[in-house]
Amino acid sequence: MGWRWFTLTLSLAACGDAGKPPAEPVTGAAHLRLEADPGPTPPESPAPRTLWARAGDEWRRVDRVIGVAPGGRAWVDATRRLVVDGRPVAEGALPGLSVAADGTVYFARSTLPPDSDVWKVAPGGAPVAVTRDGRSDRPFALPDGSLLWISSAPDGVAGWVRDGRKLTRGLEVPVPARPERTRVESGVVVYDAGDGEWVLDPSTGKAWRR
Numbered sequence: 001m002g003w004r005w006f007t008l009t010l011s012l013a014a015c016g017d018a019g020k021p022p023a024e025p026v027t028g029a030a031h032l033r034l035e036a037d038p039g040p041t042p043p044e045s046p047a048p049r050t051l052w053a054r055a056g057d058e059w060r061r062v063d064r065v066i067g068v069a070p071g072g073r074a075w076v077d078a079t080r081r082l083v084v085d086g087r088p089v090a091e092g093a094l095p096g097l098s099v100a101a102d103g104t105v106y107f108a109r110s111t112l113p114p115d116s117d118v119w120k121v122a123p124g125g126a127p128v129a130v131t132r133d134g135r136s137d138r139p140f141a142l143p144d145g146s147l148l149w150i151s152s153a154p155d156g157v158a159g160w161v162r163d164g165r166k167l168t169r170g171l172e173v174p175v176p177a178r179p180e181r182t183r184v185e186s187g188v189v190v191y192d193a194g195d196g197e198w199v200l201d202p203s204t205g206k207a208w209r210r
Contacts, residue, residue, distance in 0.1 A: 026051075027180075029072030037064055039078070046095055048078040067095025067180065074105045082107055082121070090119065090127045096179035100141035106130070108137035108149075118149045136161070138179040140189065142202060148189065150175045160200060160207075167205030174198060 026032035033052045041047050051062040064078040074084040074097050082093035084105050094108040094116060103123040110116040115134035121127045130139070133153035140148040142162075151166070152158040158175050159168040176182055177194030184190070189200040190210065197210040 026068050026072045027070040029070075032062075032068070032072040033059065034065070034068065037078075039064060042066075042078055042080070045078070045080065051075060067093075067097055069097035069099050069105065071099055073099060073103075074107075076107070082109075082127075084121055085123070089121050094137060096138045096176075098139050098141045098182075100145065100147075101143065102145075104141070106139035106141055106147060106149075108139060110137075118147075138176055138182075140179070140182050142189075143184060146202070148200075148202060160202075160205070162202055162205075167202070168200070168207055173200075173207040 024034045026034060031054045034049045035052065037048045037050045039048060046066045048064040048066050051065045051068060052059045053062050063075065063083070065075045066078060066080070067076040069075065074082065076082055076093045076095050076097065080091065080093050081088050082090040090109060092109050092111045094110055096108060098106045100106065104120050106118060106120050108116050109119045116137045117132060117134060118130040118136045118139045119127045120130055130147070131149070131151065133151065135153040136149050136151040138150040142148060146163050148160055148162050150158055151161045158170040159166055159173065160175070161167065174193035174195070176191040178192040182189060182191040189202055191198055191200065198207055199210050200207045
């Protein structure tokens with residue numbers, strides 16, 4: 001894929017703006033920045049921000065977004081459309097994207113709110129459903145190729161799931177409040193539960209407050 005997607009995103013930019021870039025970088029993408037967006041907030045969505053890309057000495061507006069994957073290859077725009085490598089691929093997407101080592105993008109999709117399911121899209125491919133229970137979201141791809149997500153199926157209590165096997169229940173272990181901050185450190189998953197950081201061992205399902 002190289003930087004083909006970067007060229008495509010620049011074609012979406014309305015104009016160039018020289019000068020100081022916005023303050024917040026996109027994780028794993030030094031050429032991308034995010035800034036607060038004064039525009040209207042769509043219903044049932046986080047406040048949109050403006051995604052910028054550096055082109056030479058200029059910064060160009062790319063899109064209004066509500067979520068950007070680490071590395072910047074994929075984002076959810078303000079209309080909840082998923083864009084991957086500069087290509088719109090799905091409607092009804094939710095923030096909280098994860099990109100696997102093979103380039104597959106995992107995302108949550110809600111076509112019948114408040115129901116949501118986990119989906120995936122391989123490079124150049126079409127979206128494929130991973131779950132069909134209407135109670136799953138916040139996917140996170142692990143380095144070993146397995147997938148974590150949060151689901152309240154089948155018992156109505158949200159918890160971590162790994163490749164279809166439920167590891168935790170929200171009554172004992174909180175779930176991520178800010179999925180974009182979920183990360184792997186020394187073989188365990190560190191995530192923001194809203195009231196502080198928690199650690200999950202995906203091999204055992206044990207979790208503890210950091």
